[in-house]
Amino acid sequence: MTKSVASHVRWVEGTLRxxxxxxGFRxxxxxxxxxxxGPGATALCQMTDDGQLRARELKTPTKGVxxxxxxRASILRRLAAAAGVPSGAISYPKPKLKATMPAWARSALHDGLxxxxxxxxxxxxxxxLxxxxxxxxxxxxxxxxLCSIGLAHLAPDLSMVKIRRNPQAITSSVYTTEVWPVSPxxxxxxxxWLPIRGLLVEDLQGERSALLVVLHGNRTFNGQGAYKKGMPLQVRGLIDSYRTHVKELKDEVTSRGGQGxxxxxxxxxxxxxxxxxRAAYDRDRLAGAVPKWGPAVVLNPLLPQEEEAKKTAAVFAKVARAVDAFHQVREAAAGDETEPPVVRARRTLREATRMAWARSDHPTTLKVLRQAGIADEDLAAAGYHELMLTALERS
Structure with missing residues (x-):
């Protein structure tokens, strides 16, 4: 039983109590x-549908499904199965999904963003936001x-992000990691955001590696426990803050005369x-075609480790060759960083650095770069953004 299901069982137990x-019910x-x-579960569902048995009095009216x-009905069926008795829980239809954005609105959103x-x-x-x-x-x-993204999951030049996929309705603890290119x-x-985030985590003790962090501390517990400014943002806080800040943004854009x-x-x-x-990406991948939109690298822990190790070693070797080539053309250019060969060598080095990070992590990538002969003052040439280095050092 997962932690989430266990909390739902305790929630239904409270309703039963x-x-x-x-x-009359007893x-x-x-x-x-x-x-x-059995019949008690049916009555329980009907009572909760009418707004009864709430843990606290709420002014909000009862909704549909x-x-x-x-x-609640799913947990009641689980309990009945565990007890070996027929379940009387009502089977509710799946609610309709809320409308999303049409294609034209998504395009306008990119422009506004x-x-x-x-x-x-x-x-x-x-x-x-x-x-x-x-x-x-x-x-x-x-x-x-989103909440699981840390600084370690951002590429050296912020051009990619690692997403540890956690699909719903799957109980396996083995998840695929996808390395996605991100837009300018x-x-x-x-x-x-990174400098603002750095100020928020400045006084935080302990782990400071989360990308999305809490903006304000909380001295009360509110059923979730106290939290401090700079602590990792949790799922509930992310969902609530998105709703709040989106409303503020839309109101402000409207007041400025913006549309779309x-x-x-x-x-x-x-x-x-x-x-x-995403659906188009899955179709192209299954058909054997190269998807137009998809991750640059997919790290699957179920793949043979020897094969993955060979790919990683090849990437590290490419970094070493790129560093050597960069030093050679730089020396030939007599310090002129604008020479086309230097620009091309720098681009190749940055691409090799990104792929090394994609298949390992920042400490390993930095170690490989230094062993290959990159000095600290040349890390920017290798693709490491100054903001990224500062954030990593603080974390």
Missing amino acids: RALKDE TRYGKSLRDLL TASQRR KKEVERKPGAPGRAR LVIISLVLDTEARSGE ITQAALSN WELPQGLEQLRRGVRER
Whole structure:
């Protein structure tokens, strides 16, 4: 049983306890598990549908079929199966998915996003939101996948990001890591966010490697525990903050006379808005064609380790050759960094550095570069962004 399912079981247990406090319910269904999880489960579903048995009084009206109802019924069926009795939980239809963005709106969103990034917002919430939107549009990352991104998952020049895929309804602990190229818009958004993020984690003790971090501390517990400024942003906080900051952004853009902002109110709606591209990628890959949109590298832990080790060794060897070539043409150019051979050698070195990072990590890549003869002052020539080096050092 996963941690998520365990928390749902405790949630349904609390609902059952509240129901059994009612004398009528307890008399009718409280004599055995067969009664409680059979007809009792039916009655429980009907009571919760009517807004009864809430842990606390809420002013919000009861809705139609919700994810909570489906989740509660699923747990009740699990409990009945474990007890070996027939389940009376109601089978709810799957709710309709909320509308996403049409293709024209996605194009307008890219244009609007570019303008907002170019403004270089200093407000932490705005800067972080632009990073979130950009990464979702580039990679179709889920909320949990976004929260798991750390500084180590950003390429030396911020041109790529590693996404550890965590698909739903899969209980395996072995996940594929995809290395995705990101757009210039995303790179600019990251360049703006990293210094702001550095200030947020400055006073934080312990781990400081998360890309998306909390903006304000919280002294209360709110059922989730206290948290401090700069701590890693969790999924619930990501979803709530997206909704809040998207509304602020749309209101501000409208007040400036801007148009074309079709940003969905929910982060999952935004992600599903780019699913068409992901579906096209899957079709092309299965057909044996090279997808137009997809990850540059896929790291699958189920592949033979010997094969992956050979690929990694070949990439490291390419870095060493690129460093040698760079030094040779640089020496021949007598210090003129604008000479075409120097520019080409630098481009080759940066590409080799990116691929070395994609198949390993930053400490290993930096070690390979230094062993090949790259001095610290030449790390920028090898593709390491100054912001990236500073962030890695602070973390």
